[in-house]
Amino acid sequence: MISIHEIRKKYDGTAALDGFSLEIAQGELLGLVGPNGAGKTTLIRILATLIRPDSGSGAIDGHDVTRDPYEVRAVVGYMPDVPGVYQDLTLEEFLMFFAEAFHLRGARKRSAVERSLSWSGLIERRHMYVEQLSLGLKQRLVLARTLLHDPKVLLLDEPATGLDPLARIELREQLKRLNHEGVTVLLSSHILTDLEDICSRVAFIAAGKNVPGDKSILKIGAATAAEALSCEIEVLGDGAAAATIEAFADARVIEARGKVFRVEVRGGQDRAAELLWHLVTSGLSVLRFDPRGPDLEDHYRSLFGGKKP
Amino acid sequence: MNPMIGKELRQRMRERRGWLLPTLYLVALGAVVICFYYFEVAARRTFAQNNLQGSEIGAALFLTLTYAQLSILLLLAPVFSAGAITLEKEQRTLTGLLTSLLTPFQIWWGKFFASSLFLVLLLVSSVPVLSLVFAFGGIGPQQILLGTATTLLVLGTVTAIGLYCSAYFRRSVYATAVTYAVIIVITVVSAAAFGILVARWTAQQEALRAQQMREGQVATATTVGPPPLWVRAPLYVNPYFLVTLSFAPAEDWSNDGIPSLTVYLLLFLGSFAFAVRQLRKAGEHT
Numbered sequence: 001m002i003s004i005h006e007i008r009k010k011y012d013g014t015a016a017l018d019g020f021s022l023e024i025a026q027g028e029l030l031g032l033v034g035p036n037g038a039g040k041t042t043l044i045r046i047l048a049t050l051i052r053p054d055s056g057s058g059a060i061d062g063h064d065v066t067r068d069p070y071e072v073r074a075v076v077g078y079m080p081d082v083p084g085v086y087q088d089l090t091l092e093e094f095l096m097f098f099a100e101a102f103h104l105r106g107a108r109k110r111s112a113v114e115r116s117l118s119w120s121g122l123i124e125r126r127h128m129y130v131e132q133l134s135l136g137l138k139q140r141l142v143l144a145r146t147l148l149h150d151p152k153v154l155l156l157d158e159p160a161t162g163l164d165p166l167a168r169i170e171l172r173e174q175l176k177r178l179n180h181e182g183v184t185v186l187l188s189s190h191i192l193t194d195l196e197d198i199c200s201r202v203a204f205i206a207a208g209k210n211v212p213g214d215k216s217i218l219k220i221g222a223a224t225a226a227e228a229l230s231c232e233i234e235v236l237g238d239g240a241a242a243a244t245i246e247a248f249a250d251a252r253v254i255e256a257r258g259k260v261f262r263v264e265v266r267g268g269q270d271r272a273a274e275l276l277w278h279l280v281t282s283g284l285s286v287l288r289f290d291p292r293g294p295d296l297e298d299h300y301r302s303l304f305g306g307k308k309p
Numbered sequence: 310m311n312p313m314i315g316k317e318l319r320q321r322m323r324e325r326r327g328w329l330l331p332t333l334y335l336v337a338l339g340a341v342v343i344c345f346y347y348f349e350v351a352a353r354r355t356f357a358q359n360n361l362q363g364s365e366i367g368a369a370l371f372l373t374l375t376y377a378q379l380s381i382l383l384l385l386a387p388v389f390s391a392g393a394i395t396l397e398k399e400q401r402t403l404t405g406l407l408t409s410l411l412t413p414f415q416i417w418w419g420k421f422f423a424s425s426l427f428l429v430l431l432l433v434s435s436v437p438v439l440s441l442v443f444a445f446g447g448i449g450p451q452q453i454l455l456g457t458a459t460t461l462l463v464l465g466t467v468t469a470i471g472l473y474c475s476a477y478f479r480r481s482v483y484a485t486a487v488t489y490a491v492i493i494v495i496t497v498v499s500a501a502a503f504g505i506l507v508a509r510w511t512a513q514q515e516a517l518r519a520q521q522m523r524e525g526q527v528a529t530a531t532t533v534g535p536p537p538l539w540v541r542a543p544l545y546v547n548p549y550f551l552v553t554l555s556f557a558p559a560e561d562w563s564n565d566g567i568p569s570l571t572v573y574l575l576l577f578l579g580s581f582a583f584a585v586r587q588l589r590k591a592g593e594h595t
Binding site for chain 2: 045048049050051052070073074076078080082083084085086087088089093097098100101102103145
């Protein structure tokens with residue numbers, strides 16, 4: 001759905017993008033991660049047709065971002081890091097205007113606005129002026145705006161910036177919902193826990209390039225048979241829990257905090273499921289069983305340095 | 310309809326200046342009429358100059374009102390145009406427009422239409438004040454139409470220049486300052502340049518005439534009649550000159566009116582083309 005090949009862009013002689021490549025499949029929710037100045041925003045702005053690359057190519061749904069900008073815009077919803085709103089319009093007027101800007105007219109326009117208002121939970125506030133909304137609600141409004149024309153692809157640049165925890169959770173849920181409905185999402189963010197929660201893959205970018213080797217893309221929550229899963233297990237009572245866990249061939253207790261154990265499981269998710277079956281059949285009352293693939297934060301640290309706090 | 314137009318008009322009419330400026334504009338024009346009447350009519354009558362013709366008063370009043378109207382509208386035009394695109398940059402809404410299906414031309418046209426419409430609204434709202442001249446006579450419908458058309462052309466050009474500055478600069482304050490600087494150049498600087506060139510030309514002609522007379526030749530050098538093109542050239546960008554031509558005889562139109570109109574049309578088209586080009590690459594800077 002999104003294809004980026006050897007894309008390059010310089011600003012005043014400094015390379016913002018230096019040959020970055022990426023393929024994103026239809027229906028995928030991919031996170032884009034890298035330090036500040038790595039080129040994430042430049043890449044997203046090129047895909048949104050705001051900037052022309054110096055060389056290389058980018059295509060969305062088969063349309064070249066440089067040659068066919070209007071075809072690309074018709075299938076893309078772009079949300080910048082600091083989304084702008086017209087403070088002196090009502091929510092409905094704001095959405096009506098952008099619906100018209102996407103060539104929606106008459107009944108199609110009204111139904112797109114209704115759908116966006118109800119989808120974003122802003123329908124009750126439709127006659128309020130935008131300036132009366134909180135930052136979180138404005139962010140929601142801008143996301144509703146990007147969805148007006150039913151885009152196949154969403155390009156989101158730091159959409160959670162400035163949001164309080166509740167608004168962040170809400171945004172996360174909205175993105176999951178959209179992705180479930182088949183929308184392909186490219187999401188740039190510094191909030192690794194959010195990416196870990198919603199993305200299927202995370203791509204790493206540094207100094208405008210792909211991170212070298214097999215570390216440039218990380219699959220989230222899908223450990224291969226060779227990879228170890230980190231599994232958090234909470235049990236009820238029973239002092240013999242650690243021994244029961246260790247009795248399983250591919251499991252090793254790394255940390256025990258009362259009734260909570262952090263366990264390394266070898267052999268991927270199938271093996272983790274077998275461990276759960278082993279614990280239950282051994283008579284342990286398991287309150288929580290949370291297997292996780294390679295940790296995004298650890299992976300990020302290994303790529304870009306920095307110690308665990 | 311271009312969606313930009315509806316949005317722009319809605320936003321502009323919600324601003325306080327949407328009603329405040331027309332009010333102040335009409336108060337200012339009304340003050341001009343009262344001052345004119347007092348100084349030109351009432352004061353002269355006091356000094357027993359009763360031989361004033363109504364048509365003379367009408368023509369003078371109309372010219373005064375047209376100049377006053379043009380001056381006020383030239384002051385107001387940058388207020389509506391120079392901030393039109395920079396405001397979108399400042400409130401970060403321009404990226405939303407540039408990633409929609411709106412073309413740079415549609416964005417420009419929406420901004421131009423809304424900015425100009427407001428000026429046209431002011432122009433129309435002053436019709437009752439202007440119609441006072443009919444009480445005196447001396448002004449025909451052709452002159453009124455020409456005066457209005459040239460005023461509209463000047464305002465359209467200044468609006469286009471303001472929009473170009475707005476597309477070029479990131480901050481409204483710079484765009485507004487540069488637009489006012491351009492207005493000062495086309496009004497004050499062009500008039501001053503004309504004055505300097507006329508003085509130089511007159512001196513040259515007088516020196517030549519004196520030389521011709523000294524040498525016993527027939528003195529052909531003269532300062533009577535219109536100065537040559539190189540002296541008149543600065544006036545072609547002067548909006549007051551163009552508007553004044555509306556009251557001039559037809560032959561002056563072919564001499565000075567057409568070049569002046571051409572200059573304004575070129576300024577308008579140039580500002581339009583550069584503004585659209587600037588909008589096309591605006592994504593690089595927003």
